[in-house]
Amino acid sequence: MEAVNTHADHGHHDRGHDDHDHKPTGLKRWLMSTNHKDIGTMYLWFSFFMFIVGGIMALVIRSELFQPGLQIVKPEFFNSMTTYHGLIMVFGAIMPAFVGFANWLIPMQIGAADMAFPRMNNLSFWLLPPAAFLLIGAQFAPGGGAGVGWTLYAPLSTQAGPAMDLTIFAIHILGMSSIMGSINIITTLLNMRAPGMALMKMPMFCWTWLITAYLLVAVMPVLAGAVTMTLTDRHFGTHFFNAAGGGDPVLYQHIFWFFGHPEVYIIAIPAFGVVSQVIPAFSRKPLFGYASMVYATASIAILSFMVWAHHMYTAGMPVQAQLYFMYATVLIAVPTGVKVFNWVATMWRGSLTFETPMLFAIGFLFLFTLGGFTGLVLSITPVDVQLHDTYYVVAHFHYVMVAGALFSAFAGIYFWLPKWTGRMYDEKLGRIHFWLSLVFFNLTFFVQHFLGLAGMPRRIPDYALQFAEFNAISSVGAFGFGFSQLLFLYIVIKTITSGEKAPDRPWEGADSLEWTHLPSPAPFHSFVEPPVIK
Amino acid sequence: MINKRANNRMMTRLSIFAAGMFGFGFLLVPFYEKICEVTGVNNLIKPAVAVVNTQVDVSRWVSMEFDANAHGLNWEFKPVQRTMKVHPGEMVQVEYDVTNKGDRATVGQAIPSYGPNHAGPFVRKLECFCFKQQLLQAGETKRMPVQFVLDGGLPADLNTITLSYTFFEVQGASLKPTKADGVNS
Structure with missing residues (x-):
């Protein structure tokens, strides 16, 4: 806040202001940062690091599965790899990546100087490394990592070794970080918008984050509760999930998926937001059906609370309940369809160009929709009973998580990299990165549908x-x-160190405030005085 | 546009909401139990309502297999009779032997499960050692009965049912012998 006041006293306009921006230097700049841009950068680098860690775990899994039989790792270690690959990718890579986008973009897109609570923002980020340390360190606990699956189902999790306790604490910390981050985002979006920036004028990315942040505040505490119950069952003699004491392990599944299904949308909705910025920019048309996009996103979020048991059709449920959860799940296809049609309609008769961000956005559109369709297949109870816990499910959720969320994150990074660094990425290498990712992604996961069937x-x-x-x-x-992702790392480093100088508005179709009102790179302090919005 | 008071008010509200949702997670526990009770799912260790139609269907034989396990406690637990052929509607009594091989008194709770799972509701247990927690002194042996009736509505394709009991230790249960038979779950 102090920084904001001193700059307001200067009374400068933002443009060209970065010359006498005094930013803290050295390690202090990062450890004690309260600047939304620096914190956003840290989130993004952290998530990339975790993406590599989770990716190495995935490669251990795929190496073992290259041939039938047991060649490379022991089954216990394999189980631990599937568990921590899932946890690290969900909580360590994808979620922090989109929080990084939120930190960088939300204040710039609504014309605010920074996030509402800059110090809490710092704490939200710096809680992540200890959690990552616990998740990675769990591998070295006596008995190895907890091979219980990322869903941490009881009764396996109540009987697993000490690694489970480390995992539970990691989830508590990650939960606190997400809740604080969300409170910050909601407050920023509701209280800090520049005059004239009505809610229904906000860029779609801001809307998707507003909805996501509400989902996070609602469900992360429920997950914290579920793992707390696991912890007390393990050490303090409670019987939440212990049948002998009158508890029920299936109860864990209900509580977990009450968190788990909204969690799916916590990952997907910010990805929708990024794509909703990228597609109009390269179609040179405003987003088709902005209001319907907002309402569709909100309906998806509300419906996500009512469908959790479709993850547990085989856990034992009355047929009426199965029918209800099946119909409710199929209903989600309606607002999701609205979004997909709106993106396609945005491109319709647009003056399209296919730079890397647009390629990733279109890749997202195709493959996410495919993942959505397999999701519809799985929502049908009798089919799911057949396919439950097969590779068909693995293929399905990797289509929405990797080709959905991750591709959208790539699209966003290429799209905003010129604004963040002031330099252009190498377009040719970017396109190569896209095509390699697209081909290898499908090679990896498309065949898994057949394996599952x-x-x-x-x-x-x-x-x-x-x-x-x-x-x-x-x-x-x-x-x-x-x-292929090492190529991505190379492209980003090359951009930062030796990319060509980027214009303030490198994409002519991009029209949110960070493009129209701020130079590239965006100055350390932006919108100290709120912009005027027509 | 920084209005610190409005921001702090928003933070307080959202924090209370998050804390409330943490509580809601725990509220799901009694809620779930109530739903199971009302719908009759998960009625594993409570006596079944007496069978209305007590007519014995002598035209049909169902083979029952009895299985017994102890998990995490040093008890020897086995059925006296491993298999039996019964008619639906017939009152059947079988017995199980359990011995505490350990050197300390332990309280255990048996949990039944059925193979196939959907046969469960048709095995109506009227008397069962699994309705109570069992206290066994070190070295003590008990013979325990199970009394059940197979419901006449048993689907025609079910000809073999496995009834399996697993004893789990109840940690922190009272070890006073006076309550041995009366400890209610």
């Missing part, structure tokens, strides 16, 4: 011989996809 179960290090070919293809694809 043929009955290959997930989370098992060995498999029957008839699955060998598709698994070999999938493993080759996974390594290709993994190494």
Whole structure:
């Protein structure tokens, strides 16, 4: 706040202001940062680091599955890899990446000087490294990592070794970080908008984050409660999930998925937001059906609280309940369809160009929709009973998590990199990165649909011989996809160190405030005086 | 546009909401129990309502298999009779032997499960050692009965039912012998 006041006293206009921006230097700049841009940068780098860690775990899984039989790792270690790959990718890579986007962009897009609570923002970020340390350190606990699956189902989790306690604490810390981050985002969006920036004028990215932040505040505490119950069952003699004491392990599944299904949208909705910025910019048309986009996103968020048990059709449920959850799940396809049609309609008769961000956005559109369709297939109870816990499910959620959320994050990074760094990325290398990612992604995951339909179960290090070919293809694809991301790292570093100077508005179709009102790179302090919005 | 008071008010409200949702997670526990009770799902360790139609269907044989396990406690637990053929509607009594092989008194709770799972509601247990927690002194042996009736509505394709009990230790349960038979779950 202090910084804001001193700059307000100067009474300068933002443009060209960065010359006498005094930013703290050295380690202090990062450790004690209260600047939304620096914190956003840290979030993004942290998530990339975790993406590599989770990716290495995925490659351990794919190496073991390259051939039938047990070759490389022990089954216990394999189970630990599937568990922590999931936890790290969800809580360490994808979620922090979009919080990084939120930190960088929300204040600039609504014309605010910074986030509402800059110090809490610092704390939200700096809680993440200890949590990552616990998750990675759990591998070295006596007995190895907890091989319980990322869902941490009881009764396995109540009986697992000490690694489970580290994992539970990591989840508590990650939860606190997310809740604080969300409170910050909601307050910023509701209280700090520049005069004239009505809610329904906010860029779509801000809207998606407003909705996501509410989801996070609502469900992260429920997950914290679920793992707290696991913890007290393990050490303090409670019987929440212990059948012998009158508890019920299926109760854990209900509580977990009450968190878990909204969590799916916590990951997907900010991705929708990024794509909703990128597609109009490269179609040179405003977003088609802005209001319907807002309402569709809100309906998806509300519906996400009412469908949790579709993850547990096989856990034992009366048929009426199965029918209800099936119909409610199918209903989500309606607002999701609205969004997909709006994106397509935005491109319709647009003057399209296909720079890297747009390529990733279109890749997202195709592949996310495909993942949505397999989701519809899985929502049908009798089909799900057949496909539950097979590779079909693995293929489905990687289409929405990787080709959905991750591709959208790539689109966003290429899109805003010129604004963040003041330099252009290498367009040719960017396109190569896209095509490599697209091809290897499909090589990895498309064949998993066939494996699942043929009955290959997930989370098992060995498999029957008839699955060998598709698994070999999938493993080759996974390594290709993994190494393609090193190219991404190279592109980003090259941009920062030696990219060409970027104009203030490199994309002519981009019209939110960070493009129209701020220079590239965006100055350390922006919108100290709120901009005038027509 | 910095209005610190408005921001702090918003933070307080959202924090209270988050704390409330933490409580809501725990509220799901009694809520879930109530739903299970009302819908009759998960009625594993409570006596079944007496069978209305007591007519014995002598035209049909169902083979029952009895299985017993102890998990995490040093008890030897096995059925006296491993298999049995019964008619739906017939009152059947079987017995199980349990011995505490450990050197300390332990309280255990048996949890039944059924194979196939959907046979469960048709095995109506009228008397069962699983309705109570069981206290066994070190070295003590008990013979325990289960009394059940197979419901006449048992689907026609179910000809074999496995009834499996697993004893789990109840940690922190009272070890006073006077309450041994009366500890209610």
